Amino acid sequence: MTSSTPSIDDILAMFATDLGHDPEVLNRYVCLYPHAARDLAALLHELELQKALAGDNPIDARSEVWIDGLSIDIASAPNPLANLDIARYASVRDALGVPTIILNAFRDRLVAAGTVPLRFLEQLAQELGTGLSELIAFLAQPPGLQKAVQHKSDKAPRAPMTKVSFASLLDDAGVSAEQALELLAED
Incomplete structure (x- = not known):
């Protein structure tokens, strides 16, 4: 039996299933599948928009910050603590x-x-x-x-x-x- 990396679609499906009110889910998926970070952020944004539109509620500030943070290239984000004396x-x-x-x-x-x-x-x-x-x-x-x-x-x-x-x-x-x-x- 060989293990292979799941496809982007499989990762997104698993993420959507696991996504609830657990803030750890996004972190866990980005750590496990860093190559899918942009797709995960896009899916999260879409799900948040659907939820907001369904209830006529705006996206909360915390979700917006996460979405904005994940829209930049995660892999190249520098360590802001690295060069502190x-x-x-x-x-x-x-x-x-x-x-x-x-x-x-x-x-x-x-x-x-x-x-x-x-x-x-x-x-x-x-x-x-x-x-x-x-x-x-x-x-x-x-x-x-x-x-x-x-x-x-x-x-x-x-x-x-x-x-x-x-x-x-x-x-x-x-x-x-x-x-x-x-x-x-x-x-």
Whole structure:
């Protein structure tokens, strides 16, 4: 039995079936099928438009930001954290009010961007001096490890296959419950 990559149509059909109110679905599909990112974004846009027109409701701001972010070339989105010196890195971390491990997770694309409140993403983009759509396109890429990171082990370190939610990242980083609620607030 041989396994083959599903066709774009199969990927889109699976995506449409899995799509619900789970923000992880888009991240998961973009990570699994980066070559289909534009098609996934187009399908999401079409489905959101159909839903909006059916209920006479406009597309919500979060969906628009995602759609705009995915309309640029995801594979070529630069890392806005890559060239920060130590002082600037610390300045961004302090402005966001998060531990370094949180910023490192964003740098390595370990966070499922769909789980991060739009307010936090906007503040992060502003602190990094980049556009929100560029930041989202960067975060939509598969997880990776900073090349300069060195480890002592028998094998080279690898990035994890799946991304974590922002809430679980905050919990794993030891952020207090009060601070986590503030960071997870939408407004």
